[in-house]
Amino acid sequence: MAIVARWVLFLLEEGYEIDNAIKLHLDDGDLQAVIKAAFESSTSMLSACELKDGWFNSAYAITLDNGNKVVLKVAPVNATSGVMRYERNMMKAEVEVLNLLKQTGRIPVPEVFHYDDSSSIIDGEFFIMEYLAGEPYNKVKETLSPLQREAIESELGRLNRLINEIKGEQFGYFALEEGQGKEWSNVFMAMVSGLLADAKDANVTLPAEAKDIMEAIERHRSSLEEVKEPCLVHWDLWDGNVFVDNGKITGLIDCERALWGDPLMEYYFRSLANCPTFVRSYGISEMTPSQKKRLMMYDLYLDLILHIECTYRQYSDQNHMNWAAQNLQQSWERFKSLAI
Structure with a gap:
């Protein structure tokens, strides 16, 4: 287990990029066309830099001729047929969830400026959003003092609780209305069956x-x-999706996998995270036996995804693929021995 933990922590903390075959890469002509379409030809691109940390969508930091910076996010190749079942319609869902969170006025997320699902500008969906100040938490975490990290993780617990306080009508992935239902047990079982x-x-x-x-x-x-x-x-609120600046959270990103469900599915409740500060700030003092069982179910669900997605994304890093298989094996061994 120690080897697995060291490997995955390296990936998360270093912002490790894994080559895959599903990212849609754009050239300067494509990027300029997107900016012109989004801002009705009143604005053009001065420069762009690909943001390579993500493992699914492509993203670019773009400087405009008016001096402003924005982020362009582009859906992967074959975003409807070449991905796992739960990954369909995710870009539309992300835009809707960002707008929903923005409307609360209490959760720091980037503003969405433009969304296009026509595939008429480039070969796929894209949206343009506000550029956040700071850096992803995983990239600066080791440079911060214990007190600074505690403050950030405490604030993250509070913000995550605010997200979870938003209630829906049915359970299921935000992106997949056809998979939603009134009973969480049925919906979650169907989610596992889909994997x-x-x-x-x-x-x-x-x-x-x-x-x-x-x-x-x-x-x-x-x-x-x-x-x-x-x-x-x-x-998907892991450290790489939390932006911080001067020891404070400036924004939360990547809510494309959002769902209506059990808050215990959140990343910081995963066994990998192991963050008492977050849990305490969130407001949970002690887990019940049933909650502990659900934590292990959600660990297994995530570990299934991490293994299965290696094939769909055609990762080239054999070390990561080996880790994902070993991690799932260990997760399964723990779960199947769980007492009823």
Whole structure:
């Protein structure tokens, strides 16, 4: 376990980029065309720099001729057919969630200036948003004092709680209305089933048969049934998606995987994060036995994704693929031995 933890922490803290075959890369002509279309020819691009930290979408920091900076985010190649089931319609969802969070006036997220899903300017969806001051937390974390880190993680707990206080009508991924439903246990089981179908479609080897994984989760369905209220869950709020400047949070990004579900799905509740400051600030003093079971289910769900996506994204880094397989194996061994 120590080797796995060291590897994944290296990836997260260093902003490690893994080459994949699904990112849509744009040249200067494409970027200029996007800016002209978004701002009705009144503005042009002076310079652009690709932001390479993300593992799914392409992103560019663009300086405009009026001196302002914006960020362009571009959906991947084959964003509807070449991705996993839960990844469909994610860009539209991200724009809608950013707007929803912005409307609260209490959660720092970038403003969306323009969204285009026509594929008439470039070969795919894109949106342009506000450029945030600061750096991703994972890139500066080790340069900060323990007190500064505690302050940031405490504030993140408070902000994450505000996100989760937004309530929905049904459970399920924000991007996939057809997969939403009134019962969290049914919706979550369907989410897992979708991942297993993705694995089958791509001939991905799993640590157990799909039916065995489903049966293991089914044994703990009662803990899922305790979740009664659909809460907005960011789900990808790891350190790389938290911008900080001068020891303070300036913005939260990448809410494309948001869903209506159980707040315990949030990243900082994952076993990898292990952050008592966040949990305390969020407002949880002690987990119940059922909550602990759900934490392990959500760990397994994430670990399935991390392994299966290697094939869909055609990663070239064998070390990462080996880590993802080993990590899933260990996660499965822990979960299948969980007492009822």
